[in-house]
Amino acid sequence: DGMEVTQFTYFQQAGGLECRPVLGEITYGLERLGMYLQNVDNVFDLVWTQAPYGAVTYGDVFHQNEVEQSAYNFEHADVDELRHRFDACEAAAKNLIALGLPLPAYEQVCKASHSFNLLDARRAISVSERQRTILRVRALAWRGRGLRRPSARSWAFRGSSAGSLAASAPHEYARGEPNPCPSPTGRGCPARGRVRVRA
Helix, strand or coil: CCCCCEEEEEEEEECCEEEEEEEEEEEECHHHHHHHHHCCCCHHHCEEEEECCEEEEHHHHHHHHHHHHHHHHHHHCCHHHHHHHHHHHHHHHHHHHHCCCHHHHHHHHHHHHHHHHHHHHCCCCCHHHHHHHHHHHHHHHHHCCCCCCCHHHHHHCCCHHHCCHHHHCCHHHHHCCCCCCCCCCCCCCCCCCCCCCCC
16 A cells, blocks of 8 residues: 555675675564554554454554653653763763773663753754764774774774684674785675665
């Protein structure tokens, strides 16, 4: 009926690192597929399960959560506290990156990003501040802005002594295929042109 139920995404970069080959992702909207299969126009009318007393709908399970979370996100989230959380997560991420701990640093980056999204939902950020804040998150994830190793780069090139998959088998060879490219960055090595998308 014209409703979008699936989407292809191609990733040329991940965390600022070039993907060789380009990665393909296909995502499905399960609720949208369910709406098509059950022939309903409202997601809350989807039948979630059949109970002894009758049908339990998607709305029975999730509507109240949707109402309350929306009220929090758009009306009641504490703006000052969210700004404090963002700054604290940013500082923690920088410290963890400096300590060579990219995985917990990445968690802090995600928390900072979440705080930003809530501030954005509360309309507490101007257009110019919004762009600056996005760049601050991006700096943590990749550029580092004065940091020796930003989180994505730190994880990808962290050295084989850590025993990580990223260190022992970088890029597309992480599946166990032989790696003919000795360079950890993949620079100067032959690119693979195939893109596999499995539905």
